[in-house]
Amino acid sequence: MASSRDDFIIAIRSAFLKKSTQQKFSLLTLVSISIIIIVLSNFNFKAVKYLKIGISEIVYRSSFIVSIPENFIKNSFETIIDYTTFYEKYKNNELELESLKSNYVSNEITQYENKELKELINDYVSSSDKILAKIIVDHDSPFLKSIIINKGSKDEIKIGTNIYDQSYLVGRVIEVNYKTSRVLLLSDLNSNVPVTIAPQNIQAIVTGSGEKHGQIKYFQSGISEEIKDESIVYTSGTGAIFKSGVPIGKLQSFADESLNRYKVKFYSDFSQLKYVFAEIVTKTEIIQVDTNTDNNDINPLDAKLKILEDELSIIEESNKKFLAENENLKNQINDLNYKVLNLNNEISSQNQTINQFNLDTAELEFLRLNLNHGHKCRKSFLNNKGFEIGSAEYKNCVLNKGKIDD
Amino acid sequence: MTSLKHKGSLLKFYVWLPILVLYISVLNEFDLNYLNLKYFSFNFPFILIFFFTLKDFKYFDYFLVFIAGLFNDTVIGLPLGISSLSFLLICISTAYIRNITIRPNPLKDWFYFLFVISLINSLNYSLLTLFFSYNLILMSYLVNTFFTFLFYIIFVSLFKYYLKGLND
Structure with missing residues (x-):
């Protein structure tokens, strides 16, 4: 029993301490370093932290390069799968896109509102x-x-x-x-x-x-x-x-x-x-613009006066605006009256023209009938019943187409 | 392989190949995870280190194994030194079994490997959960141990071809 324990101890000691010809460090040294690193990293020791950052910078880049062949195979495999399900995915995406488009606008509005509200409640x-x-x-x-x-x-x-x-x-x-x-x-x-x-x-x-x-x-x-x-x-x-x-x-x-x-x-x-x-x-x-801080030194009476002055200037300003508007309206009324007068003149002139036209039309009709029936109405040697030319009876006779009323 | 000896640089590359593969595997995290099998993973560096240290392969430097452990921790995101310790514990266990074994038996080695990786994964899990407050899935560790154990025999046959090529 004692010899087997001795063998075990010898074997363990040999495993820990014995270095082969090519080995630079014994296993005991390396295990000790590992344990020290683990303990120190548990306490966030700065040297270990920097060691890790240094190793990370090298290892991540190396890992990226080493992974290129594997990633290429993996990506190729995924691409093939993507191609096989391409049409189905396209149709689904199309439907999803339509739905998303409709939601997009309302989302954007909500985002703006959200931002405004956050600005209101936060100090930054x-x-x-x-x-x-x-x-x-x-x-x-x-x-x-x-x-x-x-x-x-x-x-x-x-x-x-x-x-x-x-x-x-x-x-x-x-x-x-x-x-x-x-x-x-x-x-x-x-x-x-x-x-x-x-x-x-x-x-x-x-x-x-x-x-x-x-x-x-x-x-x-x-x-x-x-x-x-x-x-x-x-x-x-x-x-x-x-x-x-x-x-x-x-x-x-x-x-x-x-x-x-x-x-x-x-x-x-x-x-x-x-x-x-x-x-x-x-x-x-956010820089809080406090308007009250500027007026803290002014007494209340001055403040009231300032307010009244401001009010007055506002009223004067508005009065000026009203006057200008009034003047403008008056000018507009004058213009309109002038236009009405002109239109009335035009109407009377047109009425005169119409009347003259009517007279001319009646005269023309009389002259036409006079040519045809004037001999029937004219007093002459052969026509005792006729009338004097230019008399009213003559005119009536001509207008009645030569018919003489007894 | 005789011709290899005449080609110095090629031979150098060949003898340093296990260490190179170890570094590639720790940087690349080669574990076939993208197969998307639930919990499926295996630890290739464990197999590699166990085999070559068991065979006392003189180009498999412990210091380089230690550095590979630091790289592994950085890639995975574990606290620095955890993987180094795990890798070195494998080295210690293989050195021990080498010292006490007179007639090597592959089957015994295989089961000894299961014992070693179980012990190391348990230690890893305990350290991470107790000292570093990590939340880990125990099942992942168990499945990882199991598949590492299964894959050992496949990779060992490949490594034997490699050693045969070197001896020839």
Whole structure:
């Protein structure tokens, strides 16, 4: 028994201390260094932190290059699948686009309103600037769900920076290097996001499940009946870790509904991400323009006088305007009267012309009848019954076409 | 392979190939995860390190294994030193089994490998959850251990071809 224990000790000692010809360090040394590094990184020791940043800068780039062949094969495979389902996707997209177009306008209005209201309630305006970042490492690890982006502290990325795929939340930055950052995805087990479930307006927390979906946790007991499938989940902004109102996904109940557990189907497919947007938030304080501060030194009587003076000047100004308007109206009336007079003159002249025309027409008719029947009415040797030319009887006779009344 | 010995640079590349593959695998996280099988993954660096340290392959430097561990931690996002410790523990266990074994048996090695990776994954899980407050899925670790164990025998046969080529 004692000899077997001795053998074990000898074997262990040999394993730890014995160096082969090619080995530069014994295993004991390296294990000790590893343990020291682990302990120091647990206490956030600065040297380890800088060592990690240094290694990260090299490793992330190297990892990106090394992953090129594998990514190429993976992407080719996905492209082939995309082509096979191309038409079906196109039709679905077309329908979705139509629906989105109609929603877009109202959303834009809401955004403006929201911005205005936020400006009213906050003492600062947060203006955000989204920068495009490329994903350089995306190893779908079974343990931790994270991605590496090619933006770091150089591009003003900070720990906690929100990361988006279009307008959907993807995760937040948990580690920042000079030119690279690590983003913890919403699907990671360590991710917790305060959310609002709409339209029920229920507050909850979405945690990652380590898979493609999230889980709803910590919502108030007794309200689980109100939660329905397809409810929209968006960030509530509680805790100020995530911006409020950012869509995350849709709610789906698990197959076993008795458990009252709900999963969140993320809008964004994290395995398909190639580029993301990092939101750089800058807070600008609003300068409060307090009009009262300028008038603090003026006594109340002067202030009243000033108000009255202002009122007077306003009244004078309006009086001037009324007078000018009055003058203008008078001129307009004169113009109109002149126009009426001219029109009356024109009418009388036209009446005269009409009358003259009527007289001329009657005279012409008489002359025509006179030519035809004048001999019947004229007094002559052979016609004793006739009348003197120019007399009224003669005229009547001619107009009666030569008929002489007895 | 005789011709290889005359081609110095090619031979150098050939002898350093396991270390190169180790670095590629830690940088690339080669574990066939994109097959989208639930919990499916396996740890290729474990197989590689176990085999070559067991065979006492002289170009498989412990220091380079240690560095590969640091790279692995950076890529995965684990606290620095965890993977290095895991890799070195494999090296220690293989050095131990090498010292106590007179007649090597592949089947015994295989089951010894299962014992070693189970121990290391348990240690990993404990360290991460207890000291670093990570939320991890235990099932992922169990499945990972199981598939690493299964794939060991496949990769070992490939590595044997490699060693045969070198000896020839």
